[in-house]
Every structure is written in structure tokens, then in C-alpha cells.
Amino acid sequence: MPVRVAVLGFGVVGQAVVRRIVSVPGPLELTHIFNRRIASKRVDWVPAPVVWTESFDEVLAAEPDIVIEVIGGRTPAGDYLRRAIAAGCHVVTANKQLMAYEGPELLAMAARHDVRVGYEASVAGGIPVLCAIREGLSGDDLLEVSGILNGTSNFVLTRMAEAGLPFDDVTREARERGYAEADPSDDVDGHDARAKLCILVRDALGLDVRPADVHTESIRPIRPIDFTYAADLGCVIKQVARAVRHGDGVLAWVRTALVPATSPLAHVTGGQNIVILRGASGNETVLGGFGAGGGPTAVAVVSDALSIAAGSPLTSPGGRALRPAQVVTTARGAFYLRFIVRDRPGVLAGITSVLASHGVNVDAVLQAPGLPKDALPFVVTLEDTEAESVAAALDQIARLDFHVVPPLALPMVG
Amino acid sequence: MPVRVAVLGFGVVGQAVVRRIVSVPGPLELTHIFNRRIASKRVDWVPAPVVWTESFDEVLAAEPDIVIEVIGGRTPAGDYLRRAIAAGCHVVTANKQLMAYEGPELLAMAARHDVRVGYEASVAGGIPVLCAIREGLSGDDLLEVSGILNGTSNFVLTRMAEAGLPFDDVTREARERGYAEADPSDDVDGHDARAKLCILVRDALGLDVRPADVHTESIRPIRPIDFTYAADLGCVIKQVARAVRHGDGVLAWVRTALVPATSPLAHVTGGQNIVILRGASGNETVLGGFGAGGGPTAVAVVSDALSIAAGSPLTSPGGRALRPAQVVTTARGAFYLRFIVRDRPGVLAGITSVLASHGVNVDAVLQAPGLPKDALPFVVTLEDTEAESVAAALDQIARLDFHVVPPLALPMVG
Known part of the structure; x- marks a missing residue:
């Protein structure tokens, strides 16, 4: 029939x-x-x-x-x-x-x-992640979902890292090569990844999270020097979407983050996507592939239609009910703080004394040689710290008079 | 109910x-x-x-x-x-x-x-690969399946690469740490991966391949020096299972292979597994995770039971009929040839003249400095070549009188 x-x-x-x-x-x-x-x-x-x-x-x-x-x-x-x-x-x-x-x-x-x-095609294009959540991993109790869900941002960050070019140049190239839309805001500002994260959180964690609840940061402030400092720390820089059960609620955000070079997230280049699901019993399952484009998206769409034709229920067999959840946007963690300053004696002392006054411990200070003194980029990394303390300290540091651009704080994940 | x-x-x-x-x-x-x-x-x-x-x-x-x-x-x-x-x-x-x-x-x-x-748990433990083939990728026309399907072999090769230790030492350690059975032959000789490959080939490619048809090689001949030479070539060494449509038939083998360090296969360490599915429309989809162990296997088993309980048909929606296929075991490709010889003038000339007589082109010769002359390991890499010519040449080379161990030929994939 x-x-x-x-x-x-x-x-x-x-x-x-x-x-x-x-x-x-x-x-x-x-x-x-x-x-x-x-x-x-x-x-x-x-x-x-x-x-x-x-x-x-x-x-x-x-x-x-x-x-x-x-x-x-x-x-x-x-x-x-x-x-x-x-x-x-x-x-x-x-x-x-x-x-x-x-x-x-x-x-x-x-x-x-x-x-x-x-709606398999609505998340990570051709990657069969909703099918995996619904059927292959239904016997697990999923605790965390994270990933690289936006190919345009990943293309831009990958090219910036490879070519040492600034955001604007690479974004122009991405538009010319068809990897970015005329206005790439939805992609580079994280709204596209945030939408996909909400769908994943509902299906994987059974929690009803809405886009407005998800803390989202743009990749625009990233500069070529950040990739150099990240490499010194054994890391790469990625737009990461992440949601973790947090008591009754869920920690959920889309941020530009430092990822260890050994993480599966680090190996995702160009327009590819990845989703990592962590379960209580099965541990980490990684799904990667092409997150956009006609072919991969068509595979997801036609596969759903075939599943419907075959009588697959297309719902989680456990029939988990969705429940609303409090969304937490910050949590303890390690941080990468990057400053670009007009250099003069006392800059580092000024920053570190504010950090100390908020009880924030510095892990390392990185300053590459030979950089211009009138716009000197350097990095302070923080040990595992309460995000609120970091935010409060940064707020105070940002009011000091030597900044050329506002300080940048990136979480270090994994 | x-x-x-x-x-x-x-x-x-x-x-x-x-x-x-x-x-x-x-x-x-x-x-x-x-x-x-x-x-x-x-x-x-x-x-x-x-x-x-x-x-x-x-x-x-x-x-x-x-x-x-x-x-x-x-x-x-x-x-x-x-x-x-x-x-x-x-x-x-x-x-x-x-x-x-x-x-x-x-x-x-x-x-x-x-x-x-x-039977999701029969392949790659907790990785929901059969579910992905059956549902999420059913709308594609799958052309190739490859992967790392045996955690024990991968643990042994990973440890050999990290620690520079020989096969026997690492296998003993793997047994002691519970990563290998008392007799690890099924794992290290490729029979376990071969069984899983047959199941994948049937479900992904619709071709009925039986274990005895799949060319299978052991990882036992690999020595620590091979990891050094592989690294010089930008590669790592992995036990790879691979099946590709080949006309009406299928090329299928389990071999120890050189894999570029940039391949998803290269990043699979320790006891993990990975499966890469390539489709005509969706291109490559990568699924990784824990291929064995109680927890991941239980997730796959219980997920199947839940799918049955939910009325999922557990068969490919397209209802592809299985058809018998001719299995091809060799194909054109690049090769890594490793020799361990009693060194004397004329060894390299002897080897390269036999290769030339079979029309086989050498790409590079690698010989690390300071190695013992009485058991000198060196490597010849071959450009894209007919596997039959390589086999015939190696057969003749193996009869030369300077070998300490038989010559080793590994395919270079990707």
C-alpha cells in the first residue's frame, strides 16, 4: 500500500x-x-x-x-x-x-x-540523534547532552584558527563560499544552536526548556590571538551547546568555549556537527556528521517519513512525560580570561588583586612575546571557580581604565 | 499493560x-x-x-x-x-x-x-548503530561501513603506541586490567570484529556476507617501531573493519591499517568503538562510544526491549531484501611495507628491484637513525597500487635471504 x-x-x-x-x-x-x-x-x-x-x-x-x-x-x-x-x-x-x-x-x-x-532533520541535519535518543538509548538514563550544533560558526572558528584571520574576514569568505547567510547573526550569535539544544534537552532529558531560557553568547569577540593562547593551553575554541541535569533543573548554555584538543568536540572541523550524549549506564555516545545541506537534511526527512510508513511510533518507548525545568545558566568551572590593554606597570597587579578580593584563584598567566604595547592581549586562566565570583570580579575589572576592548571570559570545558 | x-x-x-x-x-x-x-x-x-x-x-x-x-x-x-x-x-x-x-x-x-x-547489542555495544541504520539513515543509500569494532585490540594498539611496548607485554597488561580475556585470540586476530562487520554489512548494505568470506588479519605482527614510522607518515595504526560496495559485490576486510591522524578513526582510544557510515546523500555519519562492558551493552539490550514493547517494527522501513554478494578481499590502494633485515649492501636495491619488476611504484623509504644492523626495521610506502601486484612482489621479496621476520604489508586507508 x-x-x-x-x-x-x-x-x-x-x-x-x-x-x-x-x-x-x-x-x-x-x-x-x-x-x-x-x-x-x-x-x-x-x-x-x-x-x-x-x-x-x-x-x-x-x-x-x-x-x-x-x-x-x-x-x-x-x-x-x-x-x-x-x-x-x-x-x-x-x-x-x-x-x-x-x-x-x-x-x-x-x-x-x-x-x-x-523532526529528526530539525537537529543536526543528517545525524540520527533523535532516533538514537528515542530508540537506541531509550534504555539509559541520559544525564547530559552537549555538542557543536551550528556548522556556520564551526566553519568560521575553524578557518580563524587555521588562517589566523579575524572574524570579519572569515565571515565574508564563509558567505562567498555559501557556508554563511547574508546575515549570519542567527548562527554566530548562537540562536540557531540554542534552538537545537532546546529540542535535544526535551528529547534526551525530558525537560521542557525554551530558547529564551538558554544563556547564549556570540562568537564575535573571538580574535586570532585567542587561538594561539588556547593552543598553548592544549585547547581549541568551539561554539559549544551544553545541557546537564542540575538537581531538579538543568544547566543549559551556548557559549564559545575552550575545549581540550583530545575531546571529540575538538576534532569537528568545517561545517560538521557533533552531539555527545552521556548516560548513567552507557556513558558517552558520540554522533557526528553533516549538520546541514540538502543531502543530509533530506536523509533525515525521508528517514522520518519511512519510519512513519513502517508504523514506528516515533516517540520514546518509555513514554517519558516532559516536565518544565528551572534553567541554570552558570556553574562552577575553569575559565579563560582574555584582556587587551594599553600596557603600563600595574595592569596585571590590578587584575589579579581584584580576582583575589573575590576569592578567585589564578591558575596561569599567558603573554606571548613581541605583541604591541598599545593593544596588548594576554590571558589569565582560573582554577575551578564559582561562576558568580568570576562574573563579579570581571565586572569590577572591566571598570579599570586600561582596557582596549572589554574583557572576555570563556569557560574551559571537559 | x-x-x-x-x-x-x-x-x-x-x-x-x-x-x-x-x-x-x-x-x-x-x-x-x-x-x-x-x-x-x-x-x-x-x-x-x-x-x-x-x-x-x-x-x-x-x-x-x-x-x-x-x-x-x-x-x-x-x-x-x-x-x-x-x-x-x-x-x-x-x-x-x-x-x-x-x-x-x-x-x-x-x-x-x-x-x-x-540485536543492537551484538554490534558495538552501547552505540546505537543498528537503530541509526534502520531508522535515522533509512532514507539514504548506504555505500560503505567502516569502523573500529573491537575494544581489546584498540586498547592494545593504543597502549603500544603510547608506551612503546611490544604486543606481548601490553596484552599481559590488558589481561590484568580486565580489558582482554585469558585467550585474546578472537579479539586480536580480528574474528570478533569480523562477526560484527558481517552484521553491519547486512543491515547497512543489504548484502549477505558470512564471517568466513571476510579477509581477516591479526594485529600480532605489529611492533613498537611501526608506530614510530606511522607517526612519521602522519598516521596511527588501528584494527580497522571495512566494507564498501564494489560493483555487485562488496569489498570486506578486517586489517591492521595506517589511518591518517586527522581521521575520526584515529581519535578512538582505549576500549572505545566507532562506526562510520557513508551514504550517497548524507555523506559520512560517525557514531562512537563504548563497544563493550555491562552498562553500555545493557543499554542496547533494554533499548531493544523497550522498542519492541512500544511496537517498533525493528526492521528497516524500506524492507530491503538481503541478497548474497561476492566478497572481494583486495582492492587498489596505498601500502606500508615494513621489513626487518640483517642489513648489508644491496638490501634496499633487492627489494625495490622486485617491486619495480611488478610495476609497483615506491612513494617513500623511511629508515630511522641508530637502529641495530642485525635486525634493522625500515619502511617502504607504495603509491596507489593494485593489491595483487603488491602481493606478488611481496611473495618474491619474502624469499630473499636477509629477513629477520616476514615482511609486513599494511593498507593505508582514508
Whole structure:
């Protein structure tokens, strides 16, 4: 019995999805392709019976078994999905913002209408992480999820480290090579990773965390000198998304962090993604691959549709209920503090005496030779410390008069 | 409605499985624990209603929904599973040898009896790779599967590389630390990895490959000097299992190989495992974690049982039929040839002239300074070459009179 599928959106991802559906043998039968200005979208490699339409009513009237949404953005994609669910269609979506902001409500609505929602493609593209959480690791008690969830930021940081170039130059290159959008703010400021982290936290930890609750920092303040100092410390710099059970709540943030060169996070280069799941029984499981792009995203979308066609429940077998959780944004840890100062006698004494007055212990001071005195970058690393003490000390240090740019504090993880 | 579960085998894995079943909330209800000499196995942390028995007839008579087999070995475990399937029970097994040698027959029998077989734990322990193949990557067309599938061999090679110690010393240490069995032959000679590769090839590539068809080499001939030369080439040495579609057939082998230090394979240390799946659309997906041990194996076993309880079909949604495939054991590639010789003028000329006579091009010759002349280890690397030409040349070179040990040829992958 063929399973009738409509695809909403015929951009890069939509085309890749349609290519897989029409080329892979199996139960999926493509019936509709929906897009604005559909006449300009038509291609000759899609089989003739497929209906090309710009009317969502026409799609719904045909009563497809599965509606695939690869339009992106919360509106109107969310409205289409709600109407599809209300009409009794299963839905598959690659829409991370929609799932991050409205996922629990969509899933509850789907449960009421006895249909399933596949959203593997909304997190880390082609990496089958939600499937691993839902099935392969369902027998574990997951305690932590962390990862590199944004390929653009990772590309930018990787290139900055390799080429020693500043953020603006590398971001321009990333745009030219198609690795970054015209406005890469969502990626480099961490909002994209934050959305994906919320989805992961719900599925892996059973905690309902919303994007606004997640402390998020931009990679923009990172400078080439930071990679040099990080290397001296045996580390690389990555945009890390992390969530750990913390009592009844959860510590969750997206930050630029120092990662030991031996960590699986450190080996993720260019546009790749990684997710690390830590469980009480199975310890660390690492999943890596391509987090974006038409091909990998299409694999996730079509795999969800095939799972629905095969009768997979697409929910965690344990049926864990989602519960709201207090989000903690800071915790004890080691820190990398980078200062760029107009050098003069007393600068280091000024900084270290403020740190000492807050009970913060210095681990090391790094200053590379031959750097300009009028904008001297140097680093102070801190031993395992309460984040609040570090923040209070930095607040006071930032008011001293020798800074060329505001002090930068990066957590050292792992 | 609780799902009634019987566990066969109460060793390290069986105990970890039972601990998870009794501690994780969910639908699984443990009814029986079966083991030889059951009186000596009884522990007080298992709830009272559970029946401890050494009679498999008693287990079957209770009509459990799921029979979990964590005894290991093909006999009598295979007989128990066949009887359970015939009695209409779903089964879950961690038994790689059974699944490698008899998997297709067991799955066919299960299909006839309309029951499901979970065997996630039989490959790479806690890493949810079969789940990823079955669901998360089902929309892709998988072309290649490779990995590090044996933790013992990886521990031995990692320690040899770190400590510069010979195979025998490190293997003794691995035994003492519980990373190797009294007789580690199955692990270090590649038979364990070969069994897992066969299961992966069937599920990922849809090709029926049997263990005897897979070319398998031992890690025993590796010496500390090989790690030094490999490092000079920017590589590490790993026991690699690899299968690639090759026309209608498949290239499949387990070999000790040189892997570039930048490969995901290179970062797998100690007892960890990794699986890399390459698909036509999604490119490379990497899954890593703990390949053995009670906790990770129990996660895989209990996850399978939960999936069965939730009604997951546990089969590839596409329903790909398994087809027999011709196994190719050699292919073109670059090679590392290591010789240990009684040095005298003409040794290198003798070797390189034989290589030239077979049309084999030398890429580099490496000889570290200060090595003993009576047992001089040196290396010749070969450019991309037909494996048959290399084998023929080596055969002839091995008959020359200056060898202290037989020449060693390792493929250079990636």
C-alpha cells in the first residue's frame, strides 16, 4: 500500500527531499509539491503524476498520508503543520525554530489527533540523534547532552584558527563560499544552536526548556590571538551547546568555549556537527556528521517519513512525560580570561588583586612575546571557580581604565 | 499493560540488564532469570516476584512476551532463541557470533512466527548503530561501513603506541586490567570484529556476507617501531573493519591499517568503538562510544526491549531484501611495507628491484637513525597500487635471504 506524501517547500532542501523520494525504492509515493510562485519552480525530473500547486487547500483536499514541511521559519510553516495535523495527516519537519518554540504544543496536538510528528532533520541535519535518543538509548538514563550544533560558526572558528584571520574576514569568505547567510547573526550569535539544544534537552532529558531560557553568547569577540593562547593551553575554541541535569533543573548554555584538543568536540572541523550524549549506564555516545545541506537534511526527512510508513511510533518507548525545568545558566568551572590593554606597570597587579578580593584563584598567566604595547592581549586562566565570583570580579575589572576592548571570559570545558 | 521479560544469563551483562530493567520506569516487567547453577547466582536486589530458574522449559511455560539472551556463544544460546521464537516470543540478543553466523536464518524464522528480533547489542555495544541504520539513515543509500569494532585490540594498539611496548607485554597488561580475556585470540586476530562487520554489512548494505568470506588479519605482527614510522607518515595504526560496495559485490576486510591522524578513526582510544557510515546523500555519519562492558551493552539490550514493547517494527522501513554478494578481499590502494633485515649492501636495491619488476611504484623509504644492523626495521610506502601486484612482489621479496621476520604489508586507508 503506497504512502502518499506531499512536500511543502521546493528550495535546496525540498529539492533534495523530492530527489530522494522519487529515487529510493519503497512505500513513499509523492503526490504534491507546494511552493509560492510554483510555475517558476517546476523541473522535468519529477514524475508527471505529481501535482505542482501554490494552494495549501488543494494539498489538504487530496488527503495525503504525510505532509513534509521544508519551508523553514515559524510562519506560515507552523500554520500549515497545524492544519495538516488537524486534518489527520502525519507530519515531518526540518524546522528547528518552529520545534524549539512550539514543539511541545505541536506534539500535544498531534497526540490528540493520533498522528505522528517526525523532526529528526530539525537537529543536526543528517545525524540520527533523535532516533538514537528515542530508540537506541531509550534504555539509559541520559544525564547530559552537549555538542557543536551550528556548522556556520564551526566553519568560521575553524578557518580563524587555521588562517589566523579575524572574524570579519572569515565571515565574508564563509558567505562567498555559501557556508554563511547574508546575515549570519542567527548562527554566530548562537540562536540557531540554542534552538537545537532546546529540542535535544526535551528529547534526551525530558525537560521542557525554551530558547529564551538558554544563556547564549556570540562568537564575535573571538580574535586570532585567542587561538594561539588556547593552543598553548592544549585547547581549541568551539561554539559549544551544553545541557546537564542540575538537581531538579538543568544547566543549559551556548557559549564559545575552550575545549581540550583530545575531546571529540575538538576534532569537528568545517561545517560538521557533533552531539555527545552521556548516560548513567552507557556513558558517552558520540554522533557526528553533516549538520546541514540538502543531502543530509533530506536523509533525515525521508528517514522520518519511512519510519512513519513502517508504523514506528516515533516517540520514546518509555513514554517519558516532559516536565518544565528551572534553567541554570552558570556553574562552577575553569575559565579563560582574555584582556587587551594599553600596557603600563600595574595592569596585571590590578587584575589579579581584584580576582583575589573575590576569592578567585589564578591558575596561569599567558603573554606571548613581541605583541604591541598599545593593544596588548594576554590571558589569565582560573582554577575551578564559582561562576558568580568570576562574573563579579570581571565586572569590577572591566571598570579599570586600561582596557582596549572589554574583557572576555570563556569557560574551559571537559 | 506490562510487557513480561525473561533474561537468560546472569553474568556481567545479564546483571547489568536486570539492574536497568528493575530500575528504569516503563512497561518492562521482569519475570524470570535463567542461568546454570542458579542457586549460586541469586542476589537480594532483584524484586521478590522474579522466578530464578535453571529450567528453560519453565521460562517458556510462563509465556514471556520477550526473551533476552545474554549468555553468549552459539550453543546452547541459539537453541534457546529458536525455541523462544517458535513459542511466539520476541527475542533480544547481544550475541554477535550467533547473529554473524546464523542471523539471516534466525530473522527469517522470526518473520515466519511474526515476532521481532532485537540485536543492537551484538554490534558495538552501547552505540546505537543498528537503530541509526534502520531508522535515522533509512532514507539514504548506504555505500560503505567502516569502523573500529573491537575494544581489546584498540586498547592494545593504543597502549603500544603510547608506551612503546611490544604486543606481548601490553596484552599481559590488558589481561590484568580486565580489558582482554585469558585467550585474546578472537579479539586480536580480528574474528570478533569480523562477526560484527558481517552484521553491519547486512543491515547497512543489504548484502549477505558470512564471517568466513571476510579477509581477516591479526594485529600480532605489529611492533613498537611501526608506530614510530606511522607517526612519521602522519598516521596511527588501528584494527580497522571495512566494507564498501564494489560493483555487485562488496569489498570486506578486517586489517591492521595506517589511518591518517586527522581521521575520526584515529581519535578512538582505549576500549572505545566507532562506526562510520557513508551514504550517497548524507555523506559520512560517525557514531562512537563504548563497544563493550555491562552498562553500555545493557543499554542496547533494554533499548531493544523497550522498542519492541512500544511496537517498533525493528526492521528497516524500506524492507530491503538481503541478497548474497561476492566478497572481494583486495582492492587498489596505498601500502606500508615494513621489513626487518640483517642489513648489508644491496638490501634496499633487492627489494625495490622486485617491486619495480611488478610495476609497483615506491612513494617513500623511511629508515630511522641508530637502529641495530642485525635486525634493522625500515619502511617502504607504495603509491596507489593494485593489491595483487603488491602481493606478488611481496611473495618474491619474502624469499630473499636477509629477513629477520616476514615482511609486513599494511593498507593505508582514508
